[in-house]
Amino acid sequence: MRKLFIRISVFILLTILTQIGGVVYLLALALGKMFSWNSRLVIFALFIVAYISASFATTYLAPLFGRHPLPCLVSQTAPLKIANPIFCALNRQYVKKDLLVLLEKASGAVDARFKGTQTLVLDANFPFFDGFPLLPHLSHHDGRKVDLAFYYMDGKAGYLSGYMKSPVGYWGYSQPKKGTKLSCTNVGFLSLRWDFVFLQPYLPEYLIEPQRTSYLLKWLVGEGRKYGMEKVLLESHLKSQLGVSSDLIRFQGCRAARHDDHIHLQIGK
Ligand SMILES: [Zn+2]
Known part of the structure; x- marks a missing residue:
């Protein structure tokens, strides 16, 4: 038994x-x-x-x-790359063809504007069956959703190609700047809006690189519409900090995960 x-x-x-x-x-x-x-x-x-x-x-x-794998085995300097081999090892790198094209175009555009920029992909979807969620991302169940890491920099070296605030890309939160505040505080662990406060002191003090991140977001909600962009989820304080505003950039609500450690994007049906 x-x-x-x-x-x-x-x-x-x-x-x-x-x-x-x-x-x-x-x-x-x-x-x-x-x-x-x-x-x-x-x-x-x-x-x-x-x-x-x-x-x-x-x-x-x-x-x-209908699900295509995002590139796992590419050169260290490729414009589009899975952020950590663990996502490939766990078969979490699959997207619909249209989303693959959108990501290739978007990463290519950022690389063309800022030579040597690498766009890092986090959790995408599983390879088979619509409706099978990729936990803990409840909405990643149809090949239309993907998470991207922010571009990061540190004070001395500037943009850090291939680096993230945490090894898996998630949970390294960018706190609001003075004068702005975080939405929905104290909503409880069960809400999926985790803060992982205990983890933050152990993560590097990288900051979001504003030029590249802002350029990517503007590209997605502008040019990206041609490739089926439906929406981007982003924490409100980052919208103002990065100077981006669009009907396609939304706040995910207080019951879902914070979106100031990664960017969620999705294409339409
Ligand atoms: Zn997501």
């Missing part, structure tokens, strides 16, 4: 984290049973080999179902 409970828990966890991982785990268990390989180590090794193979195969399979 205990063994079954653990196996069901592992299946659920892998499915939530990677979508295909749960099924691959069942496959590894089935193969182990078929060949009477009972060692946990062998099952683990089997799972790893099968998961890597399945993830690789998915990059070819998913486009047949």
